[in-house]
Amino acid sequence: MKVFEKSFTQQESIPEQGIAAAIEVMRSGRLHRYNTLPDEKSETDLLELEFADYQGVPYCLACSSGGYALHVAMRAAGVQAGDKVLCNAFTLAPVPGAIHNSGAVPVLVDVADDYCIDLDDLESKADASGAKYLMLSHMRGHLADMDRIMAICERFGLFLIEDCAHTMGASWNGRKSGTFGDVACFSAQTYKHINSGEGGFLTTRHPEVMARAIMHSGSYMLFERHFSAPPPETFEQIRYQTPNYSGRMDNLRAAILRPQIADLDSQCERWNQRYRLIEQTLADCASVSIPARPEAEHFVGSSIQFSLPQFNVEQIQAVVERCAERGVVLKWFGDAVPRDYTSRYDSWRYIQEMPQLPKTEQILSTLLDMRIPLTFSEQDCTLIAEIIVEVAAEVAEESQP
Ligand SMILES: *Cc1c(COP(=O)(O)O)cnc(C)c1O
Numbered sequence: 439m440k441v442f443e444k445s446f447t448q449q450e451s452i453p454e455q456g457i458a459a460a461i462e463v464m465r466s467g468r469l470h471r472y473n474t475l476p477d478e479k480s481e482t483d484l485l486e487l488e489f490a491d492y493q494g495v496p497y498c499l500a501c502s503s504g505g506y507a508l509h510v511a512m513r514a515a516g517v518q519a520g521d522k523v524l525c526n527a528f529t530l531a532p533v534p535g536a537i538h539n540s541g542a543v544p545v546l547v548d549v550a551d552d553y554c555i556d557l558d559d560l561e562s563k564a565d566a567s568g569a570k571y572l573m574l575s576h577m578r579g580h581l582a583d584m585d586r587i588m589a590i591c592e593r594f595g596l597f598l599i600e601d602c603a604h605t606m607g608a609s610w611n612g613r614k615s616g617t618f619g620d621v622a623c624f625s626a627q628t629y630k631h632i633n634s635g636e637g638g639f640l641t642t643r644h645p646e647v648m649a650r651a652i653m654h655s656g657s658y659m660l661f662e663r664h665f666s667a668p669p670p671e672t673f674e675q676i677r678y679q680t681p682n683y684s685g686r687m688d689n690l691r692a693a694i695l696r697p698q699i700a701d702l703d704s705q706c707e708r709w710n711q712r713y714r715l716i717e718q719t720l721a722d723c724a725s726v727s728i729p730a731r732p733e734a735e736h737f738v739g740s741s742i743q744f745s746l747p748q749f750n751v752e753q754i755q756a757v758v759e760r761c762a763e764r765g766v767v768l769k770w771f772g773d774a775v776p777r778d779y780t781s782r783y784d785s786w787r788y789i790q791e792m793p794q795l796p797k798t799e800q801i802l803s804t805l806l807d808m809r810i811p812l813t814f815s816e817q818d819c820t821l822i823a824e825i826i827v828e829v830a831a832e833v834a835e836e837s838q839p
Pocket residue numbers: 503504505506529530532533575577578601603604624625626627636637638
């Protein structure tokens with residue numbers, strides 16, 4: 439019997455260049471981003487400039503986490519207590535959590551068969567709710583039709599915040615994910631596309647939004663020391679009105695991240711090689727359904743999602759358990775009990791006026807998810823997919839009358 443033995447949570451080591459730079463920062467003792475010599479750019483400043491350049495946007499703020507970036511994005515956009523924010527029902531807990539943290543109320547939008555936000559439901563909820571903000575989570579790296587998203591935002595005057603935690607390095611029709619919205623947020627947490635343990639970015643092209651985000655992040659009155667930022671005049675109006683929600687990036691983590699930004703595109707290619715191998719092998723299995731991905735979407739296959747549409751709850755549970763026994767860790771987004779990093783929308787019980795979303799529940803009820811760490815070789819990926827195919831076939835066969 440085939441068994442897989444590596445860990446699904448083991449990442450690659452930090453590039454040697456990053457380790458050397460981190461040691462240099464520690465030797466200097468100047469870990470705080472504003473602890474600079476005159477005219478010196480700290481590691482954090484350089485990281486912001488490099489990521490802004492990578493994205494092709496004017497402004498970037500490095501901060502303490504992706505969830506923090508989402509929270510600050512809403513505050514900087516002017517979200518007020520009680521405001522409604524449209525967001526995917528199929529996402530991870532930090533997204534509705536960030537909306538709650540900003541005092542706003544999430545309006546959950548259905549998932550579609552392609553695992554993206556359901557654009558018809560988005561349209562009708564934008565209309566019915568009167569919400570002025572859309573927090574669009576590119577959940578598990580799936581990019582919805584961005585042309586239609588932009589048309590919907592235009593039509594309803596929605597301020598778009600992109601949650602790019604799973605699309606750092608991805609693009610739609612050659613345009614980078616995170617450059618469509620008014621603001622974009624990224625994560626540098628260990629399980630995302632770059633790894634500093636914790637960390638995040640906020641990018642935008644709006645000078646005022648950026649000025650507020652910098653002040654919120656805990657700049658005190660040191661905002662003039664930001665290089666990927668609007669001119670000091672922009673801060674004149676807002677400096678008295680913008681609370682400090684301390685959540686800065688530090689130079690140690692920035693030092694670790696800089697070489698990873700430089701390597702990002704080649705790392706994304708390595709993810710996609712692994713993704714394609716798994717996808718090809720799973721395609722041989724009659725029970726497995728993987729939605730075709732649009733031509734326009736250049737995604738990053740750091741995880742894979744697939745459905746077993748003919749399987750009932752017991753069969754899905756059997757697949758997850760037997761794969762686990764053979765070393766293959768699958769996550770089930772349909773589980774009524776939140777586990778590990780997955781939780782179904784109805785477990786976020788702090789949301790007032792929780793909607794019923796039968797379509798989302800139906801799609802999530804057979805949706806499985808698997809991480810693809812770069813510590814897996816291509817042979818590992820083929821083996822993993824073969825195990826899934828064997829287990830799915832076994833469970834399907836046992837259920838024959
Ligand atoms: C990880 C994640 C976040 C938040 O990132 P943290 O850095 O862990 O706070 C936001 N959205 C999604 C979809 C994520 O997976």
